[in-house]
Amino acid sequence: MSTLLRARTWPKTHPLALDAVLAAAVLVCMVAASFVDPHADHGAKWGARTPDALGLTLMTLAAAALVLRRRAPRGVLAATAVLSLVELAADDPRAPVAMSAVVALYTVASTTDRPTTWRVGLLTMTVLTGTAMLAGPLPWYDQENLGIFAWSGMAAAAGDAVRSRRAFVDAIRERAERAERTREEEARRRVAEERLRIARDLHDVVAHHIALVNVQAGVAAHVMDRRPDQAKEALAHVREASRSALNELRATVGLLRQSGDPEAPTEPAPGLDRLDELADTFRHAGLPVEVARADQGTALPAAVGLAAYRVIQEALTNVRKHAGPEAKAEVSVVRVGPNIEITVLDNGTGQHAGPGGPDEDDGHATEGAGAGGGHGLLGMRERVTALGGSCTAGPRYGGGFRVHAILPVKSRTAPAGGGTTA
Template sequence: MTTLGTGVLRVRHWLRAHPLALDGALALGVLVAMVFASFVDPGGHDGPTFGARTPAASSLLLMLLSSLALIRRRREPMAVLAATGALTVVELVTADPPAPVVMSAVIALYTVAARTDRPTTWRVGLLTMAALTAAAMLFGSPPWYSQENLGVFAWTGMAAAAGDAVRSRRAFVGAIRERAERAERTREEEARRRVAEERLRIARDLHDVVAHHIALVNVQAGVAAHVMDKRPDQAKQALAHVREASRSALNELRATVGLLRQSGDPEAPTEPAPGLAVLGQLVESVRQAGLPVEVACAAEGEPPLPSAVDLAAYRVIQEALTNV
């Protein structure tokens, strides 16, 4: 059963990849069905009887032409419907009893309904149903209300309805697929936007951390070099400040880069992000570099700021002191 199912699936994929071959197979099947049905007499005393009648040569030619027209049904559905409809009318007018050439027109009408819009299906379907049913009732098997003549009306109506249903289902599935693809693109764009924003934030943090502490290290190193010979005690103090500033830079750099670690990497530092609560340490480090700094706080006892605002305020002051 598995091998059979795999074989059927392969054949289906091959036919979808080669629609002309599928239409050719369909045309051959319709031709065989029409020829077989042309030997059946539906009006027998004991029901339909095979071999009770023989189609004329003209009927065989019309059946062959109408089935060949179906090969082009995907590329030119309207033209194929017009051709098969005309051949059906010719068969109804000239043959007695007529062969079932109308089967090809039914397939062509289904194709038109499945590949066009609903208004076109209504117009073309009603026109085809009216023309073929009128021809069958006027020139087909007597009496005009026979089951063969009414069958033309029923089969053309069913073909139009089935084609419209298939077209609606294809449109519905296509809309669902389009919405799913659009939602997937939206999620990807949102993810890329968030990644870009996070990269920009981390870049700003790295700039603030590195620029501030490197500026302090540069100042203290210059002081140490200037007073190394005359005042070694002050030079040692400046070098101690250099060591402290570099240690602080490494700690903050480690904390910032730790956000980029994956789940399986070693744990990132757990210290909170800097804020106004540690502003005194920032000011003290600048004072040790020789820059006099005064802090004036206008609002005492206010509720704490949100973490993002608190960090932004700290970075603004840090950047300003670094620039000075």
């Protein structure tokens, strides 16, 4: 197999050697043809004539020029054409030096464009054939003269066909390579989007529920000795929050399963229909939350509903973590034309008041700021922007913090961040 492969690649790796072999073969053919007299009687054509010194010299020079046909195709064509013209005008009987010009014309046609092939081909055919008809002792319509015209025409046509096929194959190969690169880039883009979406979901789930667990566990530890009933209630909330976190994590991780893995959970993604339940979890954690809705019972697409739910969840989680123990939160959901507007306000007085306060989790204190390494507000904006909406967050005048998101009721895109499972 390796020997066959080397044999196939040898012409490409040794083009000059291949041209030398071709030139030698053309020289043999020209010398052999010079011994044939096409006008001799049948059966006595071979050996009826012999080439003279001028003919042998011209054939040798023409064959030698073919060695350089790839490096200078037009120069080789000009040289072989001149040698052919000298032979046609001065030698009798004629030697087939024009055979080298035919090979050179084929090379030019196979390495240039079609208009050039037409111009060079017609010029070569006309000059060689015209010289043969006018200068030779034979009748102008002799088969040798017509043969020069036919062979040069076929050489130009064959070279143009080879060039066209080579260009066609190169174009197909280029399209295949471009399609392969496009598929790889698309696959990488989809993987990156999916990773980003899962990262946002994991952040939202973990930040929300772990914050609640932390608060309730602190309450239980504080009142364990003096008020065991209240400690028991706090631990019940811890258990409920942890169970919810596990369920949402299981649903999120289920997206990573392969087709042969066990079936992923089919619980629908959370949306604004679960807003009251979400608010209750924060109330149980000690954060007063007021909810006002004027969305007229609008049914939202799953991606929009999930984004709205996550924005409110993240905003309230940050209020509970950063706004101080006396903070209160207000959530409003309003239908305004083709959009749903969501606003989360708090009156926090903590050192990092509001849902944008920088800490180990969220590093964006205000719109456009990026002092830390957090992902909460960044995730909000990515979710909303991916659906064609907008999200702003920043301190309120007089204290507190405000998160405001505008989401189109009908999302204009189908982003990776708008999945249908939590």
